[in-house]
Amino acid sequence: MRSMFRFGLPILSLWTLLSGCASLMHGDHQSVTLYTDPPEADILLDERVHVTAPGKVSLNRKEDHTARIEKAGYEPVTVRIERGMSNWVYADGICLIFIYWCVKSDRQDGGFWTFDDEVHVRLAQQRSVSQSSSPPAEQ
Numbered sequence: 001m002r003s004m005f006r007f008g009l010p011i012l013s014l015w016t017l018l019s020g021c022a023s024l025m026h027g028d029h030q031s032v033t034l035y036t037d038p039p040e041a042d043i044l045l046d047e048r049v050h051v052t053a054p055g056k057v058s059l060n061r062k063e064d065h066t067a068r069i070e071k072a073g074y075e076p077v078t079v080r081i082e083r084g085m086s087n088w089v090y091a092d093g094i095c096l097i098f099i100y101w102c103v104k105s106d107r108q109d110g111g112f113w114t115f116d117d118e119v120h121v122r123l124a125q126q127r128s129v130s131q132s133s134s135p136p137a138e139q
Contacts, residue, residue: 041071
C-alpha cells in the first residue's frame with residue numbers, strides 16, 4: 001500500500017500538470033447565448049444546428065463557428081463567432097518546467113480557447129422596391 005502512494009501520487013500529480021489547467025477548469029465546450037434585434041430570428045449554426053433567438057448553444061472550443069441569421073422582412077446576416085485565448089491558460093504557469101506541454105495540451109483539448117458568453121446581432125430591414133406612380137416618359 002505504501003509503495004502505491006510512493007509511485008501513484010507522483011504519477012497522478014504529473015498527469016494533472018501535463019493535462020493543462022485550462023482544459024481541466026472549463027473543458028472543451030462552452031455555452032453561448034445568441035441574441036438578435038429583433039428577437040425570434042432563425043439561426044443556423046455551422047449549417048447543422050438550428051435555434052431561434054434568443055437561444056443558447058454549446059460550442060466546441062477547438063474551432064471558430066459561423067451563424068447564418070434570417071428573419072422575414074430583414075436582410076440575412078452571416079456572423080463569425082471567433083474564439084480567443086482563455087485566461088485559464090495563465091494558470092499553466094504553475095507547471096513551471098512543463099509549461100510547454102501544459103499549453104500544448106490545452107490547445108489540443110480546446111481548453112486554451114474561449115468565446116464571448118453572449119453574441120448580439122442587429123438585423124437591418126429589407127429595402128422595399130419602390131414603384132413609381134407615374135408611367136415612364138416616352139421619347
